[in-house]
Amino acid sequence: MGAHQRVALTGMGVVTSIGHNLSAFASGLRHGACGISFLRRIPASGISVKIGAEIHDFDWQQGLEAVPSADTDFLRRSKKILNRAPESTRLSACAAAQALAQSGLRHARLAEERIGLIVAGSNLHQRYIHENSARFRQEPEYINPSYALSFLDTSQVGCLSEMFALHGMGYTVGGASASGNAALYHGWQWIRAGLLDACVVVGASPDFSALELQAFSILGAACGEPYHTLPHQACRPFDRNRAGFVLGEGSGCVVLENLDLARQRGAELWGELKGGSLLLDGNSLANPVLGGEIKAIRRALEEAGAQPADIGYINAHGSSSSLGDQVECEALAAVFGDGAGGIPVNSTKSLIGHCIFAAGILEFIACAIQLKEGFLHPNLNLESPLDDRFNFAGSTASPLQAGLALSNGFGFGGFNSSLVFGKV
Amino acid sequence: MTRDAIFAVVKDNILKVLPEVCPAAISLEKSLVELGANSVDRVEVAMYSMEALKLKIPRIELHGVRNLADLVDLFHAHLRGE
Structure with a gap:
């Protein structure tokens, strides 16, 4: 081994509010589809949050059946495994099935213990837990016994590893809203160090109950009253009239692979994860810290061997939060200086809401799609930019010529993470 | 309640x-393992x-x-x- 291994992206899968598979998601990005509407699945009566980007009209069984490589035996086993699983696990499974099918990884002659699995996120099954709590309060004797397995975040790792026969290293990686980036960075490190040949990295869809949403609202983080009746206008990253993040449901999965091995087997390479970072602020609270974000962006560039001037596109964390967007602008200005104005910037959250644990994965996928297809997706509702030093995307898609992208992910509790992704 | 009625309830839940x-x-002589039940199913x-x-x-019973x-x-x- 010795030298560092390069890490390629060979497969992607998604289930989001604007598309239940990769091509629908790509089309949604290009057309600036907005998945935000009035909440239907999360019971919102009695709480201050009324809108979100929920996944509607999606059946997980049909989602699995639609995957090209899904044969009868796989479907039978998967349905048995997922039948009692919480919703977030089912969405992860559908995204993973798509990504693995696209990668063609099962045709790679890799030892099974050389393929790893990371599920991004923690506290993945909050609504499931709340529903079971209600049953417990009614009659402790008759709770669902499978709760003992399914309330654990790691049950997602167990379900997916059984479904896809993944026997290498695996666990969950939690970093609040930076979980997706943290997991990708971690998978990258494993392959780069030669510990694995491939790694399936899944961003789990947040399954929040009304309790979590209300807490975010009271804290002042979630978008509230001004946009209660205007769901399509609610998520407005970098706009002066932004009013907090809008929750999105969504799962994304990527297959990262040793670039040389992937090339040898003739896999389609969507790009290369060139570097990343994960740094803590030493801050237990929700507020972003400018110095921490700057360090994370600089560290990622350094690990990728890139200069700020090499970056041709920035997928911002851009959660539409009041302080968060402002601090991210300051961090980007500090790193990119006068060059900032020449780099296109957008936030995928304006289309699919903030998918929390999956956000980093879905935004990484959005980077790959935009670089490959040569377009910059719109940044919805950016009517009055808070900062005029940047080249923010407009309300429609535009051509993008970029070889290297930066994707930011920041989380409550002082998690700062950036990824550098580029063409091979 | 008769044994038959109880068996009907158990059978319903096996199928669920x-x-x-x-x-x-x-059938009565079968075990749940024989019917394909894993540890959580049982x-x-x-x-x-x-x-x-x-x-x-x-x-424990x-x-x-x-x-x-x-x-x-x-x-x-x-x-x-009893």
């Missing part, structure tokens, strides 16, 4: 937990049946159960207050 099982294959069948029968039985006949007998005994 294991929808792929053929109803005709469920606890679910027992618990859903106890809930339907409004029974609360110490879990389920450990001696070898087949569906034993399970039905156990439920029958508890329903009779």
Whole structure:
């Protein structure tokens, strides 16, 4: 081994509010589809949050059946495994099935213990837990016994590893809203160090109950009253009239692979994860810290061997939060200086809401799609930019010529993470 | 409640937990393992049946159960207050 291994992206899968598979998601990005509407699945009566980007009209069984490589035996086993699983696990499974099918990884002659699995996120099954709590309060004797397995975040790792026969290293990686980036960075490190040949990295869809949403609202983080009746206008990253993040449901999965091995087997390479970072602020609270974000962006560039001037596109964390967007602008200005104005910037959250644990994965996928297809997706509702030093995307898609992208992910509790992704 | 009625409740719950099982294959001498139940399936069948029968039985008593006949007998005994 010795030298560092390069890490390629060979497969992607998604289930989001604007598309239940990769091509629908790509089309949604290009057309600036907005998945935000009035909440239907999360019971919102009695709480201050009324809108979100929920996944509607999606059946997980049909989602699995639609995957090209899904044969009868796989479907039978998967349905048995997922039948009692919480919703977030089912969405992860559908995204993973798509990504693995696209990668063609099962045709790679890799030892099974050389393929790893990371599920991004923690506290993945909050609504499931709340529903079971209600049953417990009614009659402790008759709770669902499978709760003992399914309330654990790691049950997602167990379900997916059984479904896809993944026997290498695996666990969950939690970093609040930076979980997706943290997991990708971690998978990258494993392959780069030669510990694995491939790694399936899944961003789990947040399954929040009304309790979590209300807490975010009271804290002042979630978008509230001004946009209660205007769901399509609610998520407005970098706009002066932004009013907090809008929750999105969504799962994304990527297959990262040793670039040389992937090339040898003739896999389609969507790009290369060139570097990343994960740094803590030493801050237990929700507020972003400018110095921490700057360090994370600089560290990622350094690990990728890139200069700020090499970056041709920035997928911002851009959660539409009041302080968060402002601090991210300051961090980007500090790193990119006068060059900032020449780099296109957008936030995928304006289309699919903030998918929390999956956000980093879905935004990484959005980077790959935009670089490959040569377009910059719109940044919805950016009517009055808070900062005029940047080249923010407009309300429609535009051509993008970029070889290297930066994707930011920041989380409550002082998690700062950036990824550098580029063409091979 | 008769043993037959209790067996009907158990059978319903086996089909709920294991929808792929053929109803005709469920007979008293069979064990849940023979019907393809894994460790969680077995606890679910027992618990859903106890809930339907409004029974609360110490879990330790389920450990001696070898087949569906034993399970039905156990439920029958508890329903009779033994």
